[in-house]
Amino acid sequence: MKLLNIAWRNVFRHTRRTIITAAAISVGLSSMIFMNTMMNGADKMASRNIIDFETSHLEVFARDYYREEGVFPLDTIIENPKYVNDRIEAIPGIKGVTPRVKFQASISNGIDELPVLGMGIDIENDRRIFETGNSVVAGRFLKNSGDVLIGTDLANDMSLEVGSYITIITKDRNGTYNALDLEVAGLLNTGHPLFDRNMAIIPIAEAQELLALEGGVTEICIRAIDEETLGPLKEKVSDEIGAQYEVFTWKELNAAIFEISGFKRAGQFMIGLVVVIIAAVGIINTMLMAVMERIPEIGTLKAMGFSNSRIVRMFIYEGGIIGALGSALGCLIGMLISIYLVQVGLDFSGLFENVDIVYPMKFIIKGEIDYVNMLYVFLFGIIVSVMVTLWPVRKATKLEPVDALRHV
Amino acid sequence: MITTKKRLLLILLGAICASAQTGSEILERVDINTVVTSSHYDATMKISLGGTIREKRFTGYAVGKSHAYMEFTYPARDKGTRFLKIEDEMWIYMPSIEKATKIAGHMLRQSMMGSDFSYDDILENEKLTSLYDIELIGTDTLDGRPCFVLQLQAKVPEVNYYSRKLWVDKEMCVSVKVELFAKSGKLLKEVSISEFKRIDGYTFPTLIRMVNKLRKDTYTELSLEEVELDIETPHRIFTRAYLERK
Numbered sequence: 014m015k016l017l018n019i020a021w022r023n024v025f026r027h028t029r030r031t032i033i034t035a036a037a038i039s040v041g042l043s044s045m046i047f048m049n050t051m052m053n054g055a056d057k058m059a060s061r062n063i064i065d066f067e068t069s070h071l072e073v074f075a076r077d078y079y080r081e082e083g084v085f086p087l088d089t090i091i092e093n094p095k096y097v098n099d100r101i102e103a104i105p106g107i108k109g110v111t112p113r114v115k116f117q118a119s120i121s122n123g124i125d126e127l128p129v130l131g132m133g134i135d136i137e138n139d140r141r142i143f144e145t146g147n148s149v150v151a152g153r154f155l156k157n158s159g160d161v162l163i164g165t166d167l168a169n170d171m172s173l174e175v176g177s178y179i180t181i182i183t184k185d186r187n188g189t190y191n192a193l194d195l196e197v198a199g200l201l202n203t204g205h206p207l208f209d210r211n212m213a214i215i216p217i218a219e220a221q222e223l224l225a226l227e228g229g230v231t232e233i234c235i236r237a238i239d240e241e242t243l244g245p246l247k248e249k250v251s252d253e254i255g256a257q258y259e260v261f262t263w264k265e266l267n268a269a270i271f272e273i274s275g276f277k278r279a280g281q282f283m284i285g286l287v288v289v290i291i292a293a294v295g296i297i298n299t300m301l302m303a304v305m306e307r308i309p310e311i312g313t314l315k316a317m318g319f320s321n322s323r324i325v326r327m328f329i330y331e332g333g334i335i336g337a338l339g340s341a342l343g344c345l346i347g348m349l350i351s352i353y354l355v356q357v358g359l360d361f362s363g364l365f366e367n368v369d370i371v372y373p374m375k376f377i378i379k380g381e382i383d384y385v386n387m388l389y390v391f392l393f394g395i396i397v398s399v400m401v402t403l404w405p406v407r408k409a410t411k412l413e414p415v416d417a418l419r420h421v
Numbered sequence: 422m423i424t425t426k427k428r429l430l431l432i433l434l435g436a437i438c439a440s441a442q443t444g445s446e447i448l449e450r451v452d453i454n455t456v457v458t459s460s461h462y463d464a465t466m467k468i469s470l471g472g473t474i475r476e477k478r479f480t481g482y483a484v485g486k487s488h489a490y491m492e493f494t495y496p497a498r499d500k501g502t503r504f505l506k507i508e509d510e511m512w513i514y515m516p517s518i519e520k521a522t523k524i525a526g527h528m529l530r531q532s533m534m535g536s537d538f539s540y541d542d543i544l545e546n547e548k549l550t551s552l553y554d555i556e557l558i559g560t561d562t563l564d565g566r567p568c569f570v571l572q573l574q575a576k577v578p579e580v581n582y583y584s585r586k587l588w589v590d591k592e593m594c595v596s597v598k599v600e601l602f603a604k605s606g607k608l609l610k611e612v613s614i615s616e617f618k619r620i621d622g623y624t625f626p627t628l629i630r631m632v633n634k635l636r637k638d639t640y641t642e643l644s645l646e647e648v649e650l651d652i653e654t655p656h657r658i659f660t661r662a663y664l665e666r667k
Contacts, residue, residue: 086526117527121635128531180635184530185604187578192603192635223605225578 020330034299038339041292046347053381111138112230118183133220142236152199160198164209312417336398354380444555486546537641
């Protein structure tokens, strides 16, 4: 206890050195926390966008419909959606079910033609499980036949506004061209680039008519009550509707995106590693200096009869105290930055304005704090500080007291 | 222009429209006049979009309606881009990729080389009489020339265009204008053919204008020169190997 006391006093005897060292540690640690908050936030936003707009929790397709992402065939569809829908609705743990029809199309404003993803939705049920209806920023949601919802970015690209007329062109199930004149009923701003930039949403009956689907749909989306137990629910749904259908979770359907996410994690780890090394080098540097200039002091202690192990322990305590101070400061700063990120977010949109990004979110990233990670970062700061003290101190204790005293 | 001698020949061949009674009879005679066994030509494609005109050139080979090969020669950017069509499949070869890619699915709707033609339009090879119910709905005058007007309605589901309206020149017995409609009845494209060349008893269209009605201020004009018909076309031209040759 006495040693700890001495260490404590030593730390505050050299106020300036302590502040500099602790500051170096805190800068490193707060950047680690900042990185973590941003990455978590980006992942969470992407997941929310997928669940709330694109797939919900589970999606049912006719067997062999789903070949790869971005392909929307019309030759394998769910011919009897009512039957499938009713069977799924009867399963406990389901919050809502809605059919959708997705198809490749172009829209024309009479001047230009742009490729889009067409989507037919059930006006009543879709609102129950998706946020699309709450993202209408101008005009209104779908109501009548002949209505279309498009994203604000697409509207800008084609100079469209609420009330404008567009033509949607596609090929039906038989390969015959079909086209519909539609009135823009509302504009969507979802934060999901696919929806804001590339999508034309129409009532499902019209999509079925346009594509000659005779009441068929391409997919049925399911929202679960509990987001955590999708695996068992998927099995249940699959058993209930039979082998001519396939069920996927939203994660499976977006494997590519989560691969990017994994890749990003690796990138994050590399950046994190660099930040850690910089922080560690800073800590080593200041700690090394702190020990070196105190070698004569170590000589004095040895001359007074301090054993080597007690000297090492004393320095470990000092390293630990400085490390704890720096880590606490770093975590505090990191937390303040994180709170700002959670509340306000960072706007990257200018940076990516003209880049087509497959990642399903817009570039105003809001942070997401991970407190467990913060604890790790705190411990990391202390451990590194202690570790880097060990080597120079041990070296110093090997010197004869006389040499140590003479050391400058 | 058609010389008296050649017109006489035409009459001898029997492929004139005057004696035709029904829409399908007219179309069959149009086919006799225009469907060649094989052809070779140099083509210039003028693509007009919003007032600017871009020119592209290619050399083409075709056998019947089923096999076609095209290779772009101008401008430098498109030089070496090749297309191969066999029956209802189509491949594109781009020198930068060095590999042929099949054009399938919804890609077929897209514009070919930025023109008003879609790949679908190029791929069409079935006889209209086997896909459509044809009705002679009246007569009209186009550019001072009397025409029959035919209404074509799909009789099988697998057609690109659900209905078409055809203007057939009474004297030359060739179609001079076609309107292509979507299932919903919307006019999608308009083709007009304003120049023909009499070669070996055929009336071969040499100036074709395609207008995509869903865009504004756009048309593509295809003019064919150096046309040779019923030639011996080496079979190797219509192979993937030839398409991907270095």
